[in-house]
Amino acid sequence: MSAELGQTPSQTVGPYFTLRVYRKGDEILVPEGYPGERIVIEGRVLDGDRRHIEDALLEIWQANPAGRYRHPDDTRDLALDAGFTGFGRTVSDFETGEYRFVTVKPGPVPDAEGAYQAPHISLVVQGRGMLNPVFTRIYFSDEEEANQDDLTLRRVPAPRRDTLIAQLLDDQDPKVYRFDVLFQGEDETVFLDF
Amino acid sequence: MSEPLIRHYGPRAYADHPPFSYPDYRSTVKRSPTHDLVEIVQTLSETTGPGQAWAEISEEDSDLTTNTGTGSPAIGERIIVTGRVLDENGQGLPGTVLEIWQANASGRYAHWRETEFPAPLDPNFVGVGQCLTDSDGGYRFTTIKPGPYPWGNHPNAWRPSHIHFSILGPSLGARLVTQMYFPGDPLIPLDPIFNSAPPHAGGRMIATYDHEVTEENWALGYRWDIVLRGELATPTHGGAD
Ligand SMILES: [Fe+2]
Numbered sequence: 001m002s003a004e005l006g007q008t009p010s011q012t013v014g015p016y017f018t019l020r021v022y023r024k025g026d027e028i029l030v031p032e033g034y035p036g037e038r039i040v041i042e043g044r045v046l047d048g049d050r051r052h053i054e055d056a057l058l059e060i061w062q063a064n065p066a067g068r069y070r071h072p073d074d075t076r077d078l079a080l081d082a083g084f085t086g087f088g089r090t091v092s093d094f095e096t097g098e099y100r101f102v103t104v105k106p107g108p109v110p111d112a113e114g115a116y117q118a119p120h121i122s123l124v125v126q127g128r129g130m131l132n133p134v135f136t137r138i139y140f141s142d143e144e145e146a147n148q149d150d151l152t153l154r155r156v157p158a159p160r161r162d163t164l165i166a167q168l169l170d171d172q173d174p175k176v177y178r179f180d181v182l183f184q185g186e187d188e189t190v191f192l193d194f
Numbered sequence: 195m196s197e198p199l200i201r202h203y204g205p206r207a208y209a210d211h212p213p214f215s216y217p218d219y220r221s222t223v224k225r226s227p228t229h230d231l232v233e234i235v236q237t238l239s240e241t242t243g244p245g246q247a248w249a250e251i252s253e254e255d256s257d258l259t260t261n262t263g264t265g266s267p268a269i270g271e272r273i274i275v276t277g278r279v280l281d282e283n284g285q286g287l288p289g290t291v292l293e294i295w296q297a298n299a300s301g302r303y304a305h306w307r308e309t310e311f312p313a314p315l316d317p318n319f320v321g322v323g324q325c326l327t328d329s330d331g332g333y334r335f336t337t338i339k340p341g342p343y344p345w346g347n348h349p350n351a352w353r354p355s356h357i358h359f360s361i362l363g364p365s366l367g368a369r370l371v372t373q374m375y376f377p378g379d380p381l382i383p384l385d386p387i388f389n390s391a392p393p394h395a396g397g398r399m400i401a402t403y404d405h406e407v408t409e410e411n412w413a414l415g416y417r418w419d420i421v422l423r424g425e426l427a428t429p430t431h432g433g434a435d
Contacts, residue, residue: 004282004283004284005280005281005282005283005284005421006207006210006282006394006395006398006421007206007207007210007211007282007395007421007422007423008370008372008398008399008420008421008422009210009211009212009372009391009392009395009396009398009399010211010212010370010371010372011212011358011371011372011373011387011388011390011391011399012219012371012387013358013360013371014358015305015307016295016303016305016358017295017358017360017371018305019295019303019304019305019320019321019322020293020294020295020322020323020324021293021295021360047224047225048223048224048225048226048228049224051224053225059244059369061239061242061243061244061366063238063239069238069239069242071238071242071243071245072199073198073199073200073201073238073241073242073429074198074199074238074242075196075197075198075199076196076197076198077196085244086244087244109237109238109239110198110237110238110432111235111237112235112236112237112432114432117237117239120239122239122240122366124366124369126371127225128221129219129220129221129222129224129225130214130222130225130226131211131212131213131214131216131219131222131387131390132211132212132214133369133371134227135366135367137239151235152234152235152237155232155233155234155235156232160229183224183225183226183227183228184224184226184227184228185228188227188228188229190229190232191227191229191231191232192231192232192233192234193205193206193231193232193233193234194203194233194234194235194236194240194367
């Protein structure tokens with residue numbers, strides 16, 4: 001197949017998407033009474049001056065704890081969970097820049113070489129002052145062994161891998177993982193192209 | 195265990211999209227990556243995506259002139275915006291979630307944030323709508339033509355009339371947020387956001403006036419197609435052992 005039509009260009013989401021594209025509750029992926037262990041993922045989106053982006057749009061997409069995506073292409077014989085879509089949205093706080101998702105840790109998803117990937121969540125970030133989305137992945141600091149074998153992480157230069165690993169905070173119930181998205185500088189988050 | 199379908203999407207066409215940093219749109223300069231993106235191999239995590247899993251959409255959601263539910267219609271020039279969501283191979287994409295938001299006829303957003311632009315709100319217009327594409331990738335909205343509005347990017351800066359579109363297509367990689375513009379708008383050549391798209395691709399964001407879509411004694415019609423990333427090759431089956 002060769003491309004016949006040109007892709008429609010991306011434009012900024014601007015400051016007014018909260019009229020529609022985010023609704024309160026979109027950041028909670030697990031319904032009331034969901035059996036798995038809830039986790040919190042939180043952080044900030046910071047620009048090149050390390051100031052927060054006032055109202056960044058963050059979207060996550062993930063498999064359920066069994067490792068299955070709610071999508072017609074994922075035909076694996078694994079359970080789907082009622083009420084769990086694997087998609088969440090939130091907006092960082094205008095004043096503090098903090099965002100927060102409540103979800104579950106995803107299960108194993110196959111990689112391109114017949115093995116399994118380390119548990120991860122895909123993250124798409126957009127905002128005013130951004131003309132394109134940026135794509136990244138959230139991995140987990142308490143999955144050290146799986147992270148070492150992960151094909152995607154291994155494509156990232158070693159000194160930058162930590163930018164993709166959410167840090168488990170001490171003594172929190174439910175578990176809280178911290179994941180900041182940083183633009184520019186030495187510690188810029190790794191953004192992915194696929 | 196049955197193996198998942200692995201599609202192979204073509205690349206994001208960077209030459210058709212704006213650059214990350216575009217100094218004429220000032221705030222992009224500090225909100226753009228400076229390292230190269232890291233290219234990864236597509237897996238189910240990239241070739242699947244939200245879309246249909248997400249949508250709860252009713253018929254009324256696509257008529258912004260009445261979906262406020264006040265019982266009175268919105269004020270302004272009533273228009274129909276219709277078209278198809280396609281991939282690069284020309285294939286219509288059914289079940290795609292479209293969410294739109296826009297200013298009212300006087301250029302004011304019904305947003306909680308204060309604005310210094312003294313344009314009136316319309317109690318019968320919120321300016322948000324959504325719909326799901328049909329089996330052919332088709333969509334249709336009825337709305338009000340949005341007014342231009344000022345913004346703080348540079349002295350006397352005005353955005354041309356535009357409707358924001360969020361598109362959740364078949365895969366995460368196809369995620370697109372864009373804006374639709376109106377033909378003949380004199381503000382388009384002055385707009386750094388429009389101009390951030392490469393000149394050869396900018397016109398893809400401008401709708402066409404279509405008299406066939408116009409309904410007698412009711413509304414003017416515009417046609418606008420949206421093109422997302424397409425598949426490069428036939429999908430394969432592949433899972434983990
Ligand atoms: Fe706008």
